[in-house]
Amino acid sequence: xxxxxxxxxxxxxxxxxxxxxxxxxxxxxxxxxxxxxxxxxxxxxxxxxxxxxxxxxxxxxxxxxxxxxxxxxxxxxxxxxxxxxxxxxxxxxxxxxxxxxxxxxxxxxxxxxxxxxxxxxxxxxxxxxxxxxxxxxxxxxxxxxxxxxxxxxxxxxxxxxxxxxxxxxxxxxxxxxxxxxxxxxxxxxxxxxxxxxxxxxxxxxxxxxxxxxxxxxxxxxxxxxxxxxxxxxxxxxxxxxxxxxxxxxxx
Amino acid sequence: xxxxxxxxxxxxxxxxxxxxxxxxxxxxxxxxxxxxxxxxxxxxxxxxxxxxxxxxxxxxxxxxxxxxxxxxxxxxxxxxxxxxxxxxxxxxxxxxxxxxxxxxxxxxxxxxxxxxxxxxxxxxxxxxxxxxxxxxxxxxxxxxxxxxxxxxxxxxxxxxxxxxxxxxxxxxxxxxxxxxxxxxxxxxxxxxxxxxxxxxxxxxxxxxxxxxxxxxxxxxxxxxxxxxxxxxxxxxxxxxxxxxxxxxxxxxxxxxxxxxxxxxxxxxxxxxxxxxxxxxxxxxxxxxxxxxxxxxxxxxxxxxxxxxxxxxxxxxxxxxxxxxxxxxxxxxxxxxxxxxxxxxxxxxxxxxxxxxxxxxxxxxxxxxxxxxxxxx
Numbered sequence: 001x002x003x004x005x006x007x008x009x010x011x012x013x014x015x016x017x018x019x020x021x022x023x024x025x026x027x028x029x030x031x032x033x034x035x036x037x038x039x040x041x042x043x044x045x046x047x048x049x050x051x052x053x054x055x056x057x058x059x060x061x062x063x064x065x066x067x068x069x070x071x072x073x074x075x076x077x078x079x080x081x082x083x084x085x086x087x088x089x090x091x092x093x094x095x096x097x098x099x100x101x102x103x104x105x106x107x108x109x110x111x112x113x114x115x116x117x118x119x120x121x122x123x124x125x126x127x128x129x130x131x132x133x134x135x136x137x138x139x140x141x142x143x144x145x146x147x148x149x150x151x152x153x154x155x156x157x158x159x160x161x162x163x164x165x166x167x168x169x170x171x172x173x174x175x176x177x178x179x180x181x182x183x184x185x186x187x188x189x190x191x192x193x194x195x196x197x198x199x200x201x202x203x204x205x206x207x208x209x210x211x212x213x214x215x216x217x218x219x220x221x222x223x224x225x226x227x228x229x230x231x232x233x234x235x236x237x238x239x240x241x242x243x244x245x246x247x248x249x250x251x
Numbered sequence: 252x253x254x255x256x257x258x259x260x261x262x263x264x265x266x267x268x269x270x271x272x273x274x275x276x277x278x279x280x281x282x283x284x285x286x287x288x289x290x291x292x293x294x295x296x297x298x299x300x301x302x303x304x305x306x307x308x309x310x311x312x313x314x315x316x317x318x319x320x321x322x323x324x325x326x327x328x329x330x331x332x333x334x335x336x337x338x339x340x341x342x343x344x345x346x347x348x349x350x351x352x353x354x355x356x357x358x359x360x361x362x363x364x365x366x367x368x369x370x371x372x373x374x375x376x377x378x379x380x381x382x383x384x385x386x387x388x389x390x391x392x393x394x395x396x397x398x399x400x401x402x403x404x405x406x407x408x409x410x411x412x413x414x415x416x417x418x419x420x421x422x423x424x425x426x427x428x429x430x431x432x433x434x435x436x437x438x439x440x441x442x443x444x445x446x447x448x449x450x451x452x453x454x455x456x457x458x459x460x461x462x463x464x465x466x467x468x469x470x471x472x473x474x475x476x477x478x479x480x481x482x483x484x485x486x487x488x489x490x491x492x493x494x495x496x497x498x499x500x501x502x503x504x505x506x507x508x509x510x511x512x513x514x515x516x517x518x519x520x521x522x523x524x525x526x527x528x529x530x531x532x533x534x535x536x537x538x539x540x541x542x543x544x545x546x547x548x549x550x551x552x553x554x555x556x557x558x559x560x561x562x563x564x565x566x567x568x569x570x571x572x573x574x575x576x577x578x579x580x581x582x583x584x585x586x587x588x589x590x591x592x593x594x595x596x597x598x599x600x601x602x603x604x605x606x607x608x609x610x611x612x613x614x615x616x617x618x619x620x621x622x623x624x625x626x627x
Contacts, residue, residue: 007260015259025266028273028280035277035303042304050499057504067505074478075520075565083301087278094279154272156409161427163405173401177408187268194258194265244414 018106026101026199029154029191031094033146036153037235038090040242045089046082053078093235096228097142100206101199124204127212135207135225138233143203145236147196148243151188159184275428278303298431308419308438309518309564334448339376341443342393345436346375349397353436356399363400387411390419393440398433402426419517438518442563445519446573449493450539452523452559453546458483460556463569478567479522479560486555488546490523498535498543507558508550511543518565524558525550 053073060066073081128136159180166176211221274280281297288294332340346357346369357369361378369375375396382392385400386407395403409425410417419441423434461481468475492513499520500512507524511531514520527547537543546557561570 011258011260013259014263018259018262021263021266021270025262025269028266028269031277031279032269032273035279039304054500054502057506058502061503061505064505070504070506074567075562079565080301083304086304087300090278150269150272153276154268156425157272157276157427158268160405160409160425161429164402164427164430167399167401173405176401177405190261190265191268194262195269 023102023104029150030098030146033150036149037239040238042086049082097232133221138229139207140204142232142236149239155184155188158187337447338444340372340447342440343372343375345440388417391417393437397436441517445517482557484546489542490544492537494539506551520562522560525552
């Protein structure tokens, strides 16, 4: 039995704290994906703010009384406004879509604290098929995309951090790059294998629970969670449009 | 790899990776670290939340306009500087402010090409020019100057692997957050390089009626930052764009009149206000020297003139800073803390024209009058 080995004992020790670190890890993974997406859209937001400011200046200029308000918002302020909107957007998605990851829990008839169940997927997909509400459809989908973006960001961070740390004569650049790439690859495998699917299942579980709760109260489950879904969807699309980045994993 | 009951360690490793990355990579991580820092009484060492969206690239937050004496500058104040030479000047101005370790990195890069130590704008220009062939772009070459060839080569290779051009934004995403200092230095060097390469929108001998800096506004009677320079030209004078770019805005409002804003890339934009006629439209690509408008007296203006404005990282900067060594050299002596600073960290020009500015204009043909003489 692995529990008899030293590794098994260490692992068993860490297992005691699963209820603490697993929800936090899942939250962190999806939050990184959300930030990667928000970082992509902030330039678009800035263009919109610029266009809106130009339009507002033109409108204000038509009135003698309002003309003094023209040009009140300078380019630096517009940048701050755009980035603030990006931060607020990101934090709103964190709050509405990512935060439920903290509700992650594990239960299994064999080992209550450990593995997730195949039955859970079947049950949840069965309900999704029977009643495909927007929340049941969108939440797991956007979470899967955020998990992809988050996993890639973590891999890149591990790889580049290791490469930079091995500079200044610690290791030749070629060796440092190879070590970095291997570490980055291992990191993304670990993250996806351990956290990726759990985050998606947790999103489906949360969406299902929210919908079922409405069904029990004889209320339509269709509108539930629409704000979070509407906020998260464009960010997920932005990440998909940047999916070519993932090719770097194999180049 | 692990048996099912050994996954405690495996999952812990994955969670630790996610938490570590989120703590350093996301605003929500910054909020949590800041809160922990405050609770523990150690203070927060996080960047501002908004900084997580810029990567330190072309961000005006830490801009210091070039103030170091540039010994090899062309004495012709309003001369147009070729782009390669201009980039050398920009990189040299930033390199001068770096710590000895970064300067040693630049020396090492020069040594690897068997070039002279980069101790002058021309030597830096030569070094960047040589490095460009190895690092694909100006951005890669300038990054090599500040971060070292290995790190720059790595970032360029990873950008290529993603199928992207090695712009500074793309390169910044390839390196960890701790490398932000390299990117701030590189982006300032590139911004300054673009700024040095700008020409002038009207004849260089044109009289300046109101310089850049804080002044009492002629009509509002309040202390305000004059964000550009007013050039005295008769109505209908042809206005030429100072470098290649894309027109970001071509519109009319009550303050700026008929205004054109052109984006020259690398965080550099120029604005041309109070025109009588616009000859370009928003989104149009323009070439350096192209006539884009005819000057006029539209908007909040009491006489025909062109308000020419230069912005670096979306922050207004005195365009003369990039046009003469005497102006550059004297700026450190004149910064003032204005009563209500719109631009808090930027060294500002004096309320009236400085001696350096007067010298610059004398070189160009005429001296500027007092700042309050002519409205914007």
